[in-house]
Amino acid sequence: MNLKIKNALVSVSDKENIISLLKIFKKHNIKIISSGGTYRAIKELGYSCTELSKYTGFEEMLDGRVKTLHPKIHAGILHDRKNKYHKNQMSKHNFPPIDLIVVNFYPFQKVVLKSRSPKNIVENIDIGGPTMVRAAAKNFKNVTIITNKDDYRPLIKEIEKNKGKTSIKFREFMSSKAFGLTAYYDAMIANWFNSKLNIQFPERKTIFGRRLSNLRYGENPHQESSIYVSDYNDKNLGFKKLHGKELSYNNYNDLFAGLKILQSLKGKIATVVIKHANPCGISVKDKPLNSFKSAYACDPLSAYGGVIACNYKMNKKIASEITKNFLEVIVSNGFDKESLKILKRKKNLRIIDTSNFKYKNQISIKSFDGSFLVQNKNSRIVKRKDFKCVTKLKPNKRELAEIEFAFNVSKYVKSNAIVLCNNFSTIGIGGGQPSRVDSCKIAIQKAKKFQPKKIINSIAASDAFFPFADGLKLLVKAGIKIVVQPGGSIRDKEIIRFADKAKIKMLFTSIRHFYH
């Protein structure tokens, strides 16, 4: 049912574009109640407005903490216009209806970012605003609620179309947005408290996001999808698209996989090639070009149509290498002018600058049909001191550094994972297999196919222990000289004996890196 708006209460922290509302209110003879900064702004724009304290007859108190929390306001919003009993009570008290609420909150996250004082942050938690928003949203049968300045235009259109009225459809939709906002607002606050008190797994957890964009489709064309960000400052997640089509669901997913790996290689010059959210090449070198070439060489066949993620500034030489191949997305920590010129020749290549991207180390969530598993990130980087050499032959210092690289990148390959490395580059990645021996086979096949010479004396990292010696036997046969794995199998002794007999070096980490 369309309902005439007679009285509106306006209280906005962001005053942009209220003039558009004032004009339409005047045209349709809608009276305004307001207070504080909004009241002053309306007056300054030359429109008439009743001050809230005059309206309620109750002077605001406690520095504005108690202002709208008054029966005249809330009965004005909440009464059922069709209920005779309600109408009688309203007349008795001389409380007029309030038909439209326009409220926006001061963004809580902005305060959190600006202020380091918890006292100041808590002071900024809005109590009166959300109460009015919730009351109006509940009573959408009778009241219109606007919580976002982007909705001024639809509101104006609605009022114009319906000659001063709004439709129930419009009111209900705005109500869904209003509860979306109050939920989001309190989720931010709850998360702030939890983070302050170091509570990772609270009794009730709310994960909140602002829609960054609707994606063309999801993992497949018949699935719909959107991407959400939780950070107030997240303009496009800190990704700057310099060229190419919009990122797809699978592009984002691959890009995230790439950034995760790069985070663990901070301070080094690293390149990652991603395909189907799996790495098919990771390399750390002294020079970007070497790092790119070595990462790409791990599996050039799979890299076809893949995503490249680098933590250095893209240069001309690498750009030229890249354009020799078909890739979907290039992600880099900045691009120099010449490299961009070269890369932009590829019409469909998506070029993403992540130099403004910041890691937040948030917990990870795995959803299943309305339920979800929450865990903190597997951010454990295994250091040299964590390695325990269990064989007679011991690694030297240089080898230890390589072992560190190999084991830490195995964390990003889906379990069971076996990663073969040579000179700080993967040369064979076997993952996603239900049996470890199969992952060994895949890793060996890859290395044999693309860089057979490099298998000799290379390093194999396993994300979990070897349940049997079978996988290890294959690795040794292929020429691997060092194996790093968590250890912990009931057959460890047998496996160590085999390693000693084969004259290889084997190290245990005691840290498992399952990843699914």
Next chain:
Amino acid sequence: MNLKIKNALVSVSDKENIISLLKIFKKHNIKIISSGGTYRAIKELGYSCTELSKYTGFEEMLDGRVKTLHPKIHAGILHDRKNKYHKNQMSKHNFPPIDLIVVNFYPFQKVVLKSRSPKNIVENIDIGGPTMVRAAAKNFKNVTIITNKDDYRPLIKEIEKNKGKTSIKFREFMSSKAFGLTAYYDAMIANWFNSKLNIQFPERKTIFGRRLSNLRYGENPHQESSIYVSDYNDKNLGFKKLHGKELSYNNYNDLFAGLKILQSLKGKIATVVIKHANPCGISVKDKPLNSFKSAYACDPLSAYGGVIACNYKMNKKIASEITKNFLEVIVSNGFDKESLKILKRKKNLRIIDTSNFKYKNQISIKSFDGSFLVQNKNSRIVKRKDFKCVTKLKPNKRELAEIEFAFNVSKYVKSNAIVLCNNFSTIGIGGGQPSRVDSCKIAIQKAKKFQPKKIINSIAASDAFFPFADGLKLLVKAGIKIVVQPGGSIRDKEIIRFADKAKIKMLFTSIRHFYH
């Protein structure tokens, strides 16, 4: 700082155990304000209490919609006890401080489950309660907020320990829980509105969960984890543990993977074997025992330590088969007495009855460092009419049914996925590979290893098109006679030509099933 509680406001929908509070309040001379049902309950228990309307001097109106939304209540909660200016205002109005708020909300989801009337559901949205909770939680420096009857005992302990006072630590912790609740409550409401209005991707999305349990650890022992459920009725997700240790993170993850697959095989007798969240055997048969045996036979080596999920009632014969092998979890749609007796002999086997589990078809979420991708589920089941035969040789009716099975299960194998099937059972699963030809190799190797005779004339399903003929060539060479795939490659013509030459049948679905 410890603060003395003089006045408490109590308004609880669940009256259980308020007697414990009344006793401690009396002991420490804490006065009570209350109204409605809570007021009556307190009086009936023989305790004194001031009625809220008498306290404010304002009679509640609109069937209780406006009752606590009054300056005397909110100034009582919100004023800063250290601020002289605030204190003066409070004296002037003769508003006493309110130091403790005990509120619980009527569970919104309970209403949603009980009532089919949106009007009644909306009527149950609490406005006054959350406002008091938020006000008190904001002013935790001065006020204690209790939102859950489980916190009565800690409150009583706190008051006893501190002689009628509460500590700032206690108040802040309770405040974090309070905002956790208001966020959760509004997230439920927002999601209800969105579902009513069929909005899958709202501007602001909040995903909410109640902690079901803390898990021993996450994906790895060095990660912490909890599981959350969103449904009011979710007692243990509808899972009933009949035997064995608590489920781990990886158990849940595997179990979810199994249930997802079983959902797509509704109405059939199906068994799924899961390892590392991947299926390593899926079979649909006329009898449960055959289904179990065939699923297990696909990769008995990988099944070691795996999860079995069945959509039928477990019986004695299958239980005997199961106990011959080492498995971690058995999930079944009920268990008969004899089967349980047999299975329980395995001390460490987790036995889960999912006969009360209900699918909810919620959207799927993929998180990355505070951001998340949302998409609706890939619930598309490709039917016979969607298949287009592109070769000269055409499948018969029985083959079509098998093709349907093969293509639909390929959806649950991580991309790139190749699934070989024979007689409604997988005989080779190749997945999680960056290159499709590798997935073909793995699937063939599996089938050759465990059931070589069954490859001849079997069916291969591919979750996406073949970019080149290489994978197809391997499949044909291995003996596959039917291939089903989405089609859509620029080399489709060449691939069809090859299929015709090889005298196999090939069908296109136009539906892709990427899964990462």
